[in-house]
Amino acid sequence: MNSFLILLSAISFFSIPVSSQLDEFTYNGFNDPKINISLSGVAQIDKNGILQLTNETRRLIGHSFFPSPLEFKNSTNGTVFSFSTCFAFVIVPEYPRLGGHGLAFTISSSQDFKSALPSQYLGLLNSSDVGNNSNHLFAVEFDTVQDFEFGDINDNHVGIDVNSLASNKSAAAAYFTDDSAKHDLNLKSGKPILAWIEYDSITSVLNVTLSPSSTKPRLPILSYQMDLSPIIEETMYVGFSASTGLLASSHYVLGWSFKMNGDANSLNLGSLPSIPGPEKKNKVAIITGSVLASVFVLTSIILAFFMVKKIKNADKIEEWEHEIGPHRYSYQELKQATRGFKDSELLGFGGFGRVYKGTLRNPRTEVAVKRISHESRQGIREFVSEISSIGRLRHRNLVQLLGWCRRGADLLLVYDFMPNGSLDKFLFDNPKSVLNWEQRFKIIKGVASGLLYLHEGYEQIVLHRDVKASNVLLDTELNGRVGDFGLARLYDHGSNPSTTRVVGTMGYLAPELPRTGRATTGSDVFAFGALLLEVACGRRPIEHKAGPEELVLVDWVWDNWREGTIFNVVDQRLNSEFDKNEVLMLLKLGLMCSNNVPSARPSMRQVVSYMEGETEMSNILTAPGGNHDGGFGGDGGFDDYLHSYASSSFEKTSSYTVTASGDNISISTSPLSLINSSREAR
Ligand SMILES: *[C@@H]1O[C@H](CO)[C@@H](O)[C@H](O)[C@H]1NC(C)=O
Numbered sequence: 001m002n003s004f005l006i007l008l009s010a011i012s013f014f015s016i017p018v019s020s021q022l023d024e025f026t027y028n029g030f031n032d033p034k035i036n037i038s039l040s041g042v043a044q045i046d047k048n049g050i051l052q053l054t055n056e057t058r059r060l061i062g063h064s065f066f067p068s069p070l071e072f073k074n075s076t077n078g079t080v081f082s083f084s085t086c087f088a089f090v091i092v093p094e095y096p097r098l099g100g101h102g103l104a105f106t107i108s109s110s111q112d113f114k115s116a117l118p119s120q121y122l123g124l125l126n127s128s129d130v131g132n133n134s135n136h137l138f139a140v141e142f143d144t145v146q147d148f149e150f151g152d153i154n155d156n157h158v159g160i161d162v163n164s165l166a167s168n169k170s171a172a173a174a175y176f177t178d179d180s181a182k183h184d185l186n187l188k189s190g191k192p193i194l195a196w197i198e199y200d201s202i203t204s205v206l207n208v209t210l211s212p213s214s215t216k217p218r219l220p221i222l223s224y225q226m227d228l229s230p231i232i233e234e235t236m237y238v239g240f241s242a243s244t245g246l247l248a249s250s251h252y253v254l255g256w257s258f259k260m261n262g263d264a265n266s267l268n269l270g271s272l273p274s275i276p277g278p279e280k281k282n283k284v285a286i287i288t289g290s291v292l293a294s295v296f297v298l299t300s301i302i303l304a305f306f307m308v309k310k311i312k313n314a315d316k317i318e319e320w321e322h323e324i325g326p327h328r329y330s331y332q333e334l335k336q337a338t339r340g341f342k343d344s345e346l347l348g349f350g351g352f353g354r355v356y357k358g359t360l361r362n363p364r365t366e367v368a369v370k371r372i373s374h375e376s377r378q379g380i381r382e383f384v385s386e387i388s389s390i391g392r393l394r395h396r397n398l399v400q401l402l403g404w405c406r407r408g409a410d411l412l413l414v415y416d417f418m419p420n421g422s423l424d425k426f427l428f429d430n431p432k433s434v435l436n437w438e439q440r441f442k443i444i445k446g447v448a449s450g451l452l453y454l455h456e457g458y459e460q461i462v463l464h465r466d467v468k469a470s471n472v473l474l475d476t477e478l479n480g481r482v483g484d485f486g487l488a489r490l491y492d493h494g495s496n497p498s499t500t501r502v503v504g505t506m507g508y509l510a511p512e513l514p515r516t517g518r519a520t521t522g523s524d525v526f527a528f529g530a531l532l533l534e535v536a537c538g539r540r541p542i543e544h545k546a547g548p549e550e551l552v553l554v555d556w557v558w559d560n561w562r563e564g565t566i567f568n569v570v571d572q573r574l575n576s577e578f579d580k581n582e583v584l585m586l587l588k589l590g591l592m593c594s595n596n597v598p599s600a601r602p603s604m605r606q607v608v609s610y611m612e613g614e615t616e617m618s619n620i621l622t623a624p625g626g627n628h629d630g631g632f633g634g635d636g637g638f639d640d641y642l643h644s645y646a647s648s649s650f651e652k653t654s655s656y657t658v659t660a661s662g663d664n665i666s667i668s669t670s671p672l673s674l675i676n677s678s679r680e681a682r
């Protein structure tokens, strides 16, 4: 039987020059008209016969698959066949060292990836199906961006992915030479790279081998033992997927061979089509240079004329701004996108400025543009230097920062557009529909994992400093997404160095903040606790109009907890339709996070662990403090502060100055009190 099959494939191999027998094919370039390959997204075969999956435009997806599914399993006993594939690819980044996101060799049960996302999802999955075992997706990723959400090891790696983009095993891109020496390999060098992916069904070992030349190294860069049978179905599609994100690269496949139950034909880099390199472009530039020079003189005269006219409107870019990275939008682009910052496009007033809805062209994307005016240029400059790191933060529960622009004292930040607006509006502003318990629980869980990522998931701790309901935005699926992270830093920079300003919002502000003037992960947890209670109770952390005993939400919840009437605090609009265990858990957690003593609060990691049911919660809670226990640590500062708020007069006290606009407050601590508090701490 076996020998018959081999004979059969041998016959077909010799009879068709571009072999296209069902379980074996070899493409030395893709320009042969006999080649039948399916393309979707922006993928195309260019005039040189190169399969181009993406170009250097942001947020693109390209797919290409062998058009018919291949039989991957022995129908008699269900074992996955051995297979091997070899392909040559080139990644040309947008900027010499900056490009994204990556390319993946894919084995999937369908070739329909319409609901998949670009960026870190590589055009394969989306935020809701990532990790789902019913995806039946196997991929080997060649990833050029480090995504912390998926635990990527670096921004130049190869990984084996099963139903997810968190790799089961990954390795920095490299290759071995015959003397077993390992050499680094830059995936986005713009030069061709050969890759071999081989699976042996007897040992269940999958190998991935890379090389910058046509000879296959003896040693693979990745070798991973796993049984593919739960992932692979009887028939599967094979092909490639690539995506771009904030950073973009052109992803090309020059040639591809595949064989079931045997070694795929080897490819020779020399006989594959090659992409026009930058050198060629330069030559052309030199030849046409002289012609251009004369045109240039003429053009510059015309340009100069227009420049003088436009100089008032000019979006003057200062030297330092060039160093920030590539996501600088032009002012004109954003002005156009928001129709000249028209009032009709206004989405709301954030704590830091106005937010407009915008529509970018090319690719057409809906965005939210936040316009911040800052009194200090130096402040903006220092803040902008952090934009590159804020822009690298990626998590499904964060509102993604897409880019920025500065013009004079105005800073414009461009974010993903969140069609459902803020949680605040959904809770209080006569919402279209009342959020049910399940939705609320999901939102809170999302916010918790977003904050955990900020605190622990990134290379440095990122403090939010202004967690509150109006900074939680809801996406199409009503997932909670944390917005405005890192923005409060703006108020640290460029202010008088002799004072430290604390920015926060009444009711969410940890009591130690006015004293120490130093935000910590603990102060974010405090604010998260207030948010938690707010969502469960449907009331603001401090209600202006409520009776005196209900002034502070956390105290009211604590009173009811002590009295054994805890379910009385739950939002009446839920009509008692909620999961009692979940409600109880969240309320207890809210009280724990609201503790006036920072060390008594859980960390975000613990919070998430409680919510996931990984850690059992104790039924014994300590009083959060506040008005009942005579303040925190016995010094009563926060009480005074609350009371002064209650009588709606912010007064200058000896230790700190409070200024307020609406619910947003800003506290300046004088250097004297900072010295005092650090002495206290010792
Ligand atoms: C990249 O591809 C997109 C979609 O096909 C297209 O709109 C855009 O013009 C292309 N960009 C370049 C630089 O070729």
Ligand SMILES: *[C@@H]1O[C@H](CO)[C@@H](O)[C@H](O)[C@H]1NC(C)=O
Pocket: 036, 037, 067, 068
């Ligand atoms: C390509 O292959 C698919 C699937 O085998 C088939 O439906 C389609 O007609 C083929 N197209 C061409 C142009 O041969």
Ligand SMILES: *[C@@H]1O[C@H](CO)[C@@H](O)[C@H](O)[C@H]1NC(C)=O
Pocket: 001, 002, 074, 075, 076, 077
């Ligand atoms: C499938 O498995 C059966 C039972 O082990 C074996 O007899 C048969 O040769 C296998 N078929 C293929 C195509 O490998």
Ligand SMILES: *[C@@H]1O[C@H](CO)[C@@H](O)[C@H](O)[C@H]1NC(C)=O
Pocket: 074, 077, 078, 079
């Ligand atoms: C299935 O058949 C193949 C031979 O075709 C054999 O190598 C493999 O061990 C068999 N698997 C099982 C689970 O019987």
Ligand SMILES: *[C@@H]1O[C@H](CO)[C@@H](O)[C@H](O)[C@H]1NC(C)=O
Pocket: 115, 116, 125, 126, 127, 128, 129, 477
């Ligand atoms: C994610 O993909 C699945 C199918 O792959 C789809 O059912 C779901 O609607 C998608 N979710 C989003 C948010 O697009």
Ligand SMILES: *[C@@H]1O[C@H](CO)[C@@H](O)[C@H](O)[C@H]1NC(C)=O
Pocket: 128, 132, 133, 134
């Ligand atoms: C996985 O996907 C299937 C089918 O799309 C869906 O029914 C199931 O709920 C998903 N499981 C999880 C845990 O999301």
Ligand SMILES: *[C@@H]1O[C@H](CO)[C@@H](O)[C@H](O)[C@H]1NC(C)=O
Pocket: 162, 166, 167, 168, 226
């Ligand atoms: C690894 O692979 C298995 C399936 O073989 C899967 O269940 C698991 O979640 C994968 N991911 C990681 C990160 O180990």
Ligand SMILES: *[C@@H]1O[C@H](CO)[C@@H](O)[C@H](O)[C@H]1NC(C)=O
Pocket: 198, 199, 200, 205, 206, 207, 219, 220, 223
């Ligand atoms: C995988 O690589 C190892 C060497 O690390 C080798 O022994 C094994 O035969 C290889 N397996 C396949 C399927 O290529």
